[in-house]
Amino acid sequence: MKELLLGNEAVARGLYEAGVRVVSSYPGTPSTEITEAAAKYEEIYCEWAPNEKVAAEVAAGASLGGARSLCAMKHVGLNVAADPLFTLSYIGVNAGMVFAVADDPGLHSSQNEQDSRNYAIGAKLPMLEPADSAECRDFAKLAFSLSEKFDTPVILRLTTRVSHSRSVVELQPRQEAPLLPYQKDPSKNVMLPAFAGPKHKVVEQRTEDLRKWAETCEINRLEDNGSSVGVIAAGAVYQYAKEVLGDSVSYLKLGMVNPLPEDLIRELAAKTKEIYVIEELDPVIENHCKVMGIPVHGKDVFPRCGEFSQAVIARCMGKELPASTAVEETIPVRPPVMCCGCPHRGVFYTLKKNKVYVSGDIGCYTLGASAPLSAMDTCICMGASVSALHGYNKAKGAEGEKKSVAVIGDSTFIHSGITGLIDIAYNQSNSVVVVLDNSITGMTGHQQNPTTGYTIKGDPTSAVDLEALCKAVGIRRVRVCDPYDLKALDSALKEELEAEEPSVIISRRPCALLKYVKHNPPLEVDAAKCIGCKACLGIGCPAISFKEGKAVVDHTQCVGCGVCTGLCPKGAIGKKEERPE
Amino acid sequence: MSEKGKNAVKSVMIVGVGGQGTLLASRVLGSAMLQKGVDVKVSEVHGMSQRGGSVVTYVRYGETPEDRVYSPVIERGEADVLLAFEALEAARFLPYLKKGGTVVVNTQQMDPMPVITGAAQYPRDILEKVKEQGVHVLALDALALAEKAGSAKAVNVVLIGAMAQHLSLPREVWEETIRSTVPEKFINMNLQAFELGFTTGV
Ligand SMILES: Cc1ncc(C[n+]2csc(CCOP(=O)(O)OP(=O)(O)O)c2C)c(N)n1
Numbered sequence A: 001m002k003e004l005l006l007g008n009e010a011v012a013r014g015l016y017e018a019g020v021r022v023v024s025s026y027p028g029t030p031s032t033e034i035t036e037a038a039a040k041y042e043e044i045y046c047e048w049a050p051n052e053k054v055a056a057e058v059a060a061g062a063s064l065g066g067a068r069s070l071c072a073m074k075h076v077g078l079n080v081a082a083d084p085l086f087t088l089s090y091i092g093v094n095a096g097m098v099f100a101v102a103d104d105p106g107l108h109s110s111q112n113e114q115d116s117r118n119y120a121i122g123a124k125l126p127m128l129e130p131a132d133s134a135e136c137r138d139f140a141k142l143a144f145s146l147s148e149k150f151d152t153p154v155i156l157r158l159t160t161r162v163s164h165s166r167s168v169v170e171l172q173p174r175q176e177a178p179l180l181p182y183q184k185d186p187s188k189n190v191m192l193p194a195f196a197g198p199k200h201k202v203v204e205q206r207t208e209d210l211r212k213w214a215e216t217c218e219i220n221r222l223e224d225n226g227s228s229v230g231v232i233a234a235g236a237v238y239q240y241a242k243e244v245l246g247d248s249v250s251y252l253k254l255g256m257v258n259p260l261p262e263d264l265i266r267e268l269a270a271k272t273k274e275i276y277v278i279e280e281l282d283p284v285i286e287n288h289c290k291v292m293g294i295p296v297h298g299k300d301v302f303p304r305c306g307e308f309s310q311a312v313i314a315r316c317m318g319k320e321l322p323a324s325t326a327v328e329e330t331i332p333v334r335p336p337v338m339c340c341g342c343p344h345r346g347v348f349y350t351l352k353k354n355k356v357y358v359s360g361d362i363g364c365y366t367l368g369a370s371a372p373l374s375a376m377d378t379c380i381c382m383g384a385s386v387s388a389l390h391g392y393n394k395a396k397g398a399e400g401e402k403k404s405v406a407v408i409g410d411s412t413f414i415h416s417g418i419t420g421l422i423d424i425a426y427n428q429s430n431s432v433v434v435v436l437d438n439s440i441t442g443m444t445g446h447q448q449n450p451t452t453g454y455t456i457k458g459d460p461t462s463a464v465d466l467e468a469l470c471k472a473v474g475i476r477r478v479r480v481c482d483p484y485d486l487k488a489l490d491s492a493l494k495e496e497l498e499a500e501e502p503s504v505i506i507s508r509r510p511c512a513l514l515k516y517v518k519h520n521p522p523l524e525v526d527a528a529k530c531i532g533c534k535a536c537l538g539i540g541c542p543a544i545s546f547k548e549g550k551a552v553v554d555h556t557q558c559v560g561c562g563v564c565t566g567l568c569p570k571g572a573i574g575k576k577e578e579r580p581e
Numbered sequence B: 001m002s003e004k005g006k007n008a009v010k011s012v013m014i015v016g017v018g019g020q021g022t023l024l025a026s027r028v029l030g031s032a033m034l035q036k037g038v039d040v041k042v043s044e045v046h047g048m049s050q051r052g053g054s055v056v057t058y059v060r061y062g063e064t065p066e067d068r069v070y071s072p073v074i075e076r077g078e079a080d081v082l083l084a085f086e087a088l089e090a091a092r093f094l095p096y097l098k099k100g101g102t103v104v105v106n107t108q109q110m111d112p113m114p115v116i117t118g119a120a121q122y123p124r125d126i127l128e129k130v131k132e133q134g135v136h137v138l139a140l141d142a143l144a145l146a147e148k149a150g151s152a153k154a155v156n157v158v159l160i161g162a163m164a165q166h167l168s169l170p171r172e173v174w175e176e177t178i179r180s181t182v183p184e185k186f187i188n189m190n191l192q193a194f195e196l197g198f199t200t201g202v
């Protein structure tokens, strides 16, 4: 049967067909749907782990226990999982183990544009890179047999375009992979210096063996079109190149991007006069060719930054671009915004009003950095809000402590904020941390997490008690606020900033997009009362706009949260039925 | 571009505001093409911009079963059809339309945040300006038609109906695909929305 699958769904299908039994991941665009789709197969145990390091270690444990296993993450997630990654490379596997890592060239949904291929080189691990959904499925399966054959974890590298594009996949049945027996073997599994030293040599030899395999494997393919120009490409970039250059050049299409098939590269060089290495982000393949002494074009022609497309390749290679037309008017940008009724909105309005330094973090609430709320000073990486606030306050002392907060979502707090809070309690900075508990992992499309009380499959489970957790690490002042109640929020913030010890404010209300959240009927602006002061626009709700001198509420968008009502000095915003027609 | 392997590929670009349901439209179109038996790729947007940002989805398919689709994305001057869920978005992505291409656009206007805060202005008569560029424009009030069909949420299916007039696929294939894509209890409402879009799309 043929299906139109997302690259990520096709990876999940590959896991199913390869007999995978355990998947542990932390969400992150563009990798999230791998695990969501895998969770739909009853044969696969799936979970959301608290962070990527835990996920990788769970998958490693499952491999030791004899089950084929996978952990999935976005590129920056691999930074978090890098510690187990590098040593698992020495240990190898029992049953096959795969890291699925999705890079985000073009920063569609990320804080940086790092290239995960550098990790494969650094950790000395084989890395496969599919170019469409059919290859996502095939390479996912292949990764497990490679993993077992060469006794190594394998990295499956995706990019946004491959993860989030649908193409045709011919489904195949599952092949059960029996649970392998566990055998105690400290020289393989206990990485003490005495055992790790010899293992390093094994790893170097393994890379050589993999390089030999790469020369003849089916997924590295020389397409000789008899041209004097050769192109080396992998992943989505190969598709763009085919689109622009068709059969006018010869290709080395790489399915394995580490280690590289040096003989195949030499063969292409022998057959052509000129080679273009077309790769997004870092010049990984290009540099390798140059070290081999093969002159190639690469970053002298193509950009280092951003996502490629057929047009980027055409432009860089001097091809004609199709004609296009545009209106003369300046089109205002349309940045993402918090949803109508978002529980985070009131918090950022309050922070802005109190003019505090906001040590920020990553989640839907990062949108609080944009106008009109503009209430975020920093955003580094997940969890950094809490620890960086501690550092900021250690630098500034009382002057900083009275005028600064950290904001962090529930999922992010569990991921890596709690360790920062332990530092605040242990090393005593008088910091205020606001935990934005919307009972879900919102930004990545609403995944359950350890605070929500539900598993990935929707089954009830234990939930982290955030108040008790904060108290247990040594924070005595812990209070809960409803972010729809702007007055209460404002006084809580003022009190905690004044307090002479560290404190946590938990802003608690579920995300407005959750199915169980009941909304009120839309509000209306009484045009007779509205004086056109625009105070209500300061809340940054996409449902409120300004037309012909008066505020208007869009009834198709407004969810009646009421947060805007308190902003109007004339009480002009209210329920429809309360006002005469 | 090689002579022998010249591929005949159609490109449909679907644009709108995150949360409007553009993904469903691209999935319906993608599945309809799969049913027709041609090669097809759909490129979606997930993540950040789904929160009310400007969103773009690409659908590309072969004209015959022999044609291969390589790139899943559409670049400037390549789209045969631009389906816009919102007027400003039609203007924003107009450069992606091919010469002589068709714009199917919902006349609904949604202010982006810079307009709400007063940092920018929503250009006046924007669809008139689009029409002046010498492209075929079919403008319809999809929100009103969706509300007529029973729900403001059916805007996407109304627009699929309007677009269907411009793509060579039998009507039954569309209806079949809608049946298999939307939840059971909304099938009739959505078929009604499709009908309204389809008849307005002529
Ligand atoms: C290391 C790392 N992993 C994953 C992500 C992707 N990501 C960004 S924010 C976020 C969690 C957001 O959830 P939460 O903190 O609950 O805030 P919400 O979006 O619900 O407001 C995730 C998973 C990331 N940026 N970095």
Ligand code: SF4
Residues within 6 Å of the ligand: A337, A338, A339, A340, A341, A342, A343, A344, A364, A365, A438, A442, A443, A511, A512, A513, B051
């Ligand atoms: S998805 Fe939820 S948390 Fe995210 S912006 Fe929307 S309402 Fe807020």
Ligand code: SF4
Residues within 6 Å of the ligand: A340, A341, A522, A523, A539, A541, A542, A543, A544, A553, A557, A558, A559, A560, A561, A562, A563, A564, A565
């Ligand atoms: S208009 Fe007011 S009540 Fe409606 S969603 Fe926006 S802030 Fe809430």
